[in-house]
Amino acid sequence: MFNYKGMKKFVFSGLILFGLIGCNEVKVEQIVYDGGDKDAIIHNILNRRAIRKYTAEQVSQEKIDTIMKCAIYAPSALNKQPWEIRVIQNPAILEEINKRFLSFAQGKEFQGSAARYREPGFSIFHNSPSLIVIASDKSNVNAKLDVGLAMQNILLSADALGLGTCPLGTLVPILNLPENEDILRLLNIPDGYEVAINISLGYPAESPTAPIRYADKVKIIK
Template structure:
């Protein structure tokens, strides 16, 4: 009987040990190939160099973006690449005015500080819109966004998804500004992405491997 109990204990211990190893492998940052390495080393960048992104790199990022999968291949997105500093500054000014007196979260909570930039000083801003009549469009734009983030990182560029600015880009009070983006009436802006050459090296943040469960 004691031998049986001992064997059971060993089996349980080994089972738990294997489970721990699986979680360890999920948080290990060593990539198996270039694609995996790109995914594991991407970071959200909140400080950029003033150097503008070259058109050739933008074209590559946009090509990767539109090759994202979408339900029934409807491609229910509109993408606007903005490099006009005056236009970017106008959007930032509208956001600062909007944030005044409001309780904002994240970096937006510093909107009252001098020199604040909702786009973190990025020289390029990508504005993404979805088809309001397509129930899968929000997910599809998310897939497109991930292609933007990863392809940009692969080219030595930094990015940061910015959702807080959507509140002013969908506000009718700013229609004359948003109209310059020429977004179709049946589309709505859902996200912006800052893009440029990184001027910081953020450390990796904790990933919650326990949210992944293998059903064997």
């Protein structure tokens, strides 16, 4: 069981944030938007990429506040807001979560970046300095969809602030395992909730190009 006695907790808008760290590091060059307001949202959507390399610089409280405000302003069915969001910045907790994944992964095969878990220094959240965990209300049939809407607000608002993100689906079932219940208790996830998605968050150390999109999957019916 993870020992977290004595760990300082900070409360923000109903979220529990754990000790912040900071480190100055050169950031990659960011794309600066100089168009009109009416095109800004479209530019933001088309510019966002999944980031899998981060600098060590921590995300400021001000930017976290903005991103979380955008998250909770996402639409939800009947305005139930069936999510619980935790922003983890404490290195010890991040290290423990990564250890839990590595322990589960031994002898297994994964797709995508998780397939490299045997490499030295591997991090399931790409060594991002912040990790967002979103849990959903298991009794709400619309919760997973609503979480997806909140997640998209997080991804887009982070990109608008010059930050990088990456949704992390592989980590979801591991955090929901009974043997990792102590992690969810540490994060103050209420009973009746389960982890629905995780998101790495930090300053990008790469500028990936957009992968192919399949326009033929869209049909206009008139």
